Amino acid sequence: MKTSLIRPLRAAVAAAFLTGAVSVGIPSVGFVSSAQAETSTLSSVYEAMPLEQIRERCQVWLEQQKPESLDAWKQQTAEFTSPQDGLQLVISTAAAANPEIGEFVATVDQAPAHQLTFLIEQSPLKTDDAWMQANLKFWLGLALSQRHLYEEAVDQLAPVDPTLVVDPASYFFHRAVGEHHLLNAEAAGTSLKSLLTETRPLPERYRTVGELMQQDLASLEEKGLDEIARKMRDVERRLNIGRSGQKVQKIEKEIIDSLDELIAKLEQQGGGGGGSGSGSGQSNQPSNPADESRVKGSTAPGEVDEKDLANNAEWGNLPDKDQAKAKQILGTMFPPHYQRAIEAYNKKAAQRNQRP
Numbered sequence: 001m002k003t004s005l006i007r008p009l010r011a012a013v014a015a016a017f018l019t020g021a022v023s024v025g026i027p028s029v030g031f032v033s034s035a036q037a038e039t040s041t042l043s044s045v046y047e048a049m050p051l052e053q054i055r056e057r058c059q060v061w062l063e064q065q066k067p068e069s070l071d072a073w074k075q076q077t078a079e080f081t082s083p084q085d086g087l088q089l090v091i092s093t094a095a096a097a098n099p100e101i102g103e104f105v106a107t108v109d110q111a112p113a114h115q116l117t118f119l120i121e122q123s124p125l126k127t128d129d130a131w132m133q134a135n136l137k138f139w140l141g142l143a144l145s146q147r148h149l150y151e152e153a154v155d156q157l158a159p160v161d162p163t164l165v166v167d168p169a170s171y172f173f174h175r176a177v178g179e180h181h182l183l184n185a186e187a188a189g190t191s192l193k194s195l196l197t198e199t200r201p202l203p204e205r206y207r208t209v210g211e212l213m214q215q216d217l218a219s220l221e222e223k224g225l226d227e228i229a230r231k232m233r234d235v236e237r238r239l240n241i242g243r244s245g246q247k248v249q250k251i252e253k254e255i256i257d258s259l260d261e262l263i264a265k266l267e268q269q270g271g272g273g274g275g276s277g278s279g280s281g282q283s284n285q286p287s288n289p290a291d292e293s294r295v296k297g298s299t300a301p302g303e304v305d306e307k308d309l310a311n312n313a314e315w316g317n318l319p320d321k322d323q324a325k326a327k328q329i330l331g332t333m334f335p336p337h338y339q340r341a342i343e344a345y346n347k348k349a350a351q352r353n354q355r356p
Helices: 007-018 034-039 051-065 067-077 083-097 099-110 113-121 130-146 150-157 168-181 185-198 204-218 225-240 246-272 320-333 336-354
Strands: none
Touching: 051 067, 051 083, 067 083, 083 099, 083 130, 099 113, 099 130, 113 130, 113 150, 130 150, 130 168, 150 168, 168 185, 168 204, 185 204
C-alpha cells in the first residue's frame, strides 16, 4: 500500500489501534482532513493495516504466547517486506506460537480439495485474541475460496468482523465471489457495496471484477436459463470435488423443476398463438395440398411401398450394441451429472404422463 494514501487517517488509526481504542476499520467522520475530503461522505472506511503495524501487533502477541520463539520468528519473517505479505506474517506468527497451526497450514496448502472439509473440522486455528482469530479465519476462508470450496469459504468469512482483518479488500472480494457463485444475490450485493465504496485501498483488479459481478447480478433472472446453467455448473463443481450428497441432489431437483416450468411456459405460448390469421384475411394454406406438393414435371404418382412396422416393443429401439455405443459417446461429450439429470427428468415426465 502506498504510504502517501490518507496519511493523517492512518496515523490516527495506528495510535488508537495500538491502545486498543478502535480496530482497523473506523468511521471516517471525526478524522476528516483535506487529504480525506473525498472519503468523508462515506459512513465507514475499511482501511488496510500497514505492514509495520501488523508486525508490531504480531510481536506483542507472540511475546505473550511463546517468548522463547521470538528470535527465530524475527529471522523467519524478515523477508516479509511487501504490503501484500501482511496476512502471511500473521500466519507465520501463529505457527511460531503453535506448531500444530504450522502443520495445519502446510496440510491445507497440499491437500486435495475434497479432503479440506474434513480438515476444517479438526482445525487448530483457535486463539483467545479476537484480532488474531479473525485473521486466522480470514486466511482459511481465502484458502477455501481459491480451491473453489465456496460454501465453506463463506462460512469462514461471514462471521469475521471486517474491521479486524489486515486486508479488507481481499476479504470482501473473496466473500463476494463465494456468495455470487452460490447465487446468494442479496449477500453478494452487500459485500460488493462494501468492497467498491467502503474499502481503501482498492486494487484495480478487484474494482473491475467487482463491478462486473454487480452488473451480472442485476441481470440475473430467477429461474431463467442463465440461473439454471449456473446451477448446473455448480453441481459439476461439487461433483468434481467428490460431493454427491443431499445438497447436490437438492440443487439437481431445483434444476429439473425449473426446466419443467420453462417447458410448461413454452408449451402454453406455443398453444396460445397458433390460431390467429393475418390481418388481410388471406391464408397461406394451399387449396389442393396433394397436387401442390408434387415435383413439377414428374409423371409418376409418387407412391412408395408401405413399411411393415410390427406392433411390438422393439420398434423405435436401438439394438443393445448400438445403445451401448451411443451411451459411450454421450458420456464423453457431457459431464456425468447431465446424464443423471436427464434420466431424473425423463422419469418424472413418465410418471406425470401415467397420471389419470
